[in-house]
Amino acid sequence: MLKKVPHTYVIIFALIVFCAVLTGLIPGGEFERNDVLVNGVERSVIKAGSFHFTDSKIQSWQIFSSFFDGFLRTTNIIALILLIGGSFWILNESKSIDLGIYSFLKFSKRWEKSKWLAGIGVNNLVLVGTMTVFSLFGAIFGMSEETIAFTIIFVPLAISMGYDSIVGVSMYFIAAALGFAGAFLNPFTVGVAQGLSDIPLFSGIEYRIFMWAVINLVGFTYILRYASKIRKDPKKSLVYTDDAYWRSHNQTTDETIPQIKSKSAWFALIVLAIGLILFSIRFPLSAILIGNSTFSLPAIPVATGLFLLSSLFALRHSVQYFILNLLTFTIVFLVIGVMGHGWYIKEIATIFLAMGIFSGIAANKSPNTITKLFLEGAKDILPAALIVGLARGIVVILEDGTVIDTILFYVSDSMKDFGKVGTLGIMYLIQTLLNVFIPSGSGQAALTIPIMSQISDLIGISRQATVVVFQLGDGFTNMITPTSGILIGVLGIARIPYEKWFKWIAPFMLILIVTGFLLLLPTAFLDLNGF
Known part of the structure; x- marks a missing residue:
């Protein structure tokens, strides 16, 4: 008999304890930092060659206080989740979203009368169209926190279309994350990294657009195949039992919704x-x-x-x-x-x-009724808000334990003799792993780009290639890292347990990471415009 899978809170707390143990095994260290103006914004960046060891700050009882500190550092996201939960509860009372979903499904069924559209699959067109829009949002202006608000819309829509909540989250969150990873105009990743590398802003856009297209092709194909499997047999979904909440809210029809x-x-x-x-x-x-x-x-x-x-x-x-x-x-x-x-x-x-x-x-709700509905919505969404603060505790432990800079120093210092492909691969691995601990794109750029750009100069790799390494390493793991308040917030609202999400996303993540590495190779060996 299989043991019960630990609760998401238990998993994240275990990670906090693990990181606290690391602070006792890894010596403390830090880089000196300078304030520089990057694309009109002042940012604190590390000074190359300035690393020095410091006294260790072993975290012990802080594993408990990290929850409090995590709350303080994510108050904005927590407030966003609570306000969105309360607001949508008021809106949902009118059954407006339900009516909109059923109206949309009726409209889409008319498309099935077309043999051409029916052959492609109307649902496939809806999924691809929606994901393309959100991917463009991620690629152009770095849509990230904004995706939390769309959970209440797309998860019930996906359930009504015969899919599950994972497909619903994929329609907007995964799509935006794919666009974020393959971004060509994102000012928060590409813009900051290029500014720190002293290369023209948004140069090399032609190859980035190609990367965006390849990443979306791979990502959309994976999601569509999964969606097709679930539509054929919904019980194959990892979250079938968890989606009972959404199915129970989708039992009405447009005929039973009174027109107000x-x-x-x-x-x-x-x-x-x-x-x-x-x-x-x-x-x-x-x-x-x-x-x-x-x-x-x-x-x-x-x-x-x-x-x-x-x-x-x-x-x-x-x-x-x-x-x-x-x-x-x-x-x-x-x-x-x-x-x-x-x-x-x-x-x-x-x-x-x-x-x-x-x-x-x-x-036509009274002020008291609106207030009551808001509080009910905030109460319903509270577990999602709580877990955001707990997840940030992982980062708190590592930062307060002064081990992040030490890890970066050790790894970067050991990769100078691996050749172009080897160094690109190690850089990519570093950025991918660091994103687990530093989910902020611009924050990670300020930490790593000053070092990586210097290493790229030494081994003959263009700084533009280093920026590509950063954006791919920073992009993909946003979909799996438990330190991302956005991911945890989305999963909390969608009622998807993190362990089930991890099981679903892990093979997908491996495919994306391999795809990202293959996309890095041309930056080292081909004469690309802007590289």
């Missing part, structure tokens, strides 16, 4: 109209940053006009369609804010909170 009509929805629209018009006057143009080019566009006024016009049509049908329209344009304004106004977690959480409150008003 409420005067309060018009009040919500009027208030939103006033607010968005003032917002449009305040920000008539948005400086949309794509790569190293900036485009000034009237994005907010245009989106405002489209929202008001579409809302008038939506309210002619029902409040639910208005709420769906509100959700759609919440995402539109989110993209505009992130790409054109530097929005981050606070603004993302704020816009979804506003969406939840106005959804409640539109559905």
Whole structure:
């Protein structure tokens, strides 16, 4: 009889204990750091050749305090999860998402009447189309934290299409992560790494676009094959029993959902109209940053006009369609804010909170009812928020134990005599492993690029190749590392136990890592533009 698999909390706590043991085995050390201006942003980067050993800081009782420190260092993500959970609970009370899913499924069935589309598979088109959009988001502006909000949308959609929650998470989170790994315009990875390497910003884009296409081809194929297997037999899913929660919420049909009509929805629209018009006057143009080019566009006024016009049509049908329209344009304004106004977690959480409150008003809920629904949603999502703080405790132990710099020094110092292919491979391995402990892309770049670029000069590898090593090593393991608050948050909301996710993602991760290494080889031996 098989032993019961440990709870996700137990697994992460065991990793904290393991890292604490490492602080007693590995001597303390650190690099000196300088503040430098990289692409207009001041960053603290290590000074090559400055490593020195320090007194060891063995972590013992800190394995317990790391939970508290982990909370302090991830308060923004925890707040985002709680606010999104509460807001979507208000929205879900109106059954708007359910209605939207069933309307979409009905619409997609019409496509099956086409022999050409039926031959390809309508569901396959939906999956590929959705994943391509999110992959582009990851490749162009580094979509990461934003993916947490899409869990409540795509997981129930995937269940309704006959798949499981893993496919639902793959539609947006894995897709964005694939784009992030093969990024060609991501300012947070490619932009920072190239700035630290003193090479032209977003140079070598042609080969990066090729990498993005190859990574997506491999990733999408793997996901589509898995999705096809699950649709044929849903019980083959690792999370079949866990998905009972989502299936129980999908037992209604569009015919059983009462169409709501409420005067309060018009009040919500009027208030939103006033607010968005003032917002449009305040920000008539948005400086949309794509790569190293900036485009000034009237994005907010245009989106405002489209929202008001579409809302008038939506309210002619029902409040639910208005709420769906509100959700759609919440995402539109989110993209505009992130790409054109530097929005981050606070603004993302704020816009979804506003969406939840106005959804409640539109559905004619009283202030007390809206508050009650919000608290119920926050309570329901609380385990996902708690685990984010616990997972960050792993990083806290390693940082406070001063062993990360020591590990980097030992490994980098031992790889100078392995030739081009060997050095590329070791660099890639280092970046891949370090991403488990330093999930921040820009933070990892500041730590490793100053060293890696110097090593690449010594052995005759272009600094551009070093940047590619970094972005691939930093990208793939975001989908598996338990130190990523984003991954843990997504899994918590989707109700996917980490151990089951690990079992599913591990072979996929191996395929992606091998693919990444093969993509590195041309950077050492071919004359590529920008390399």
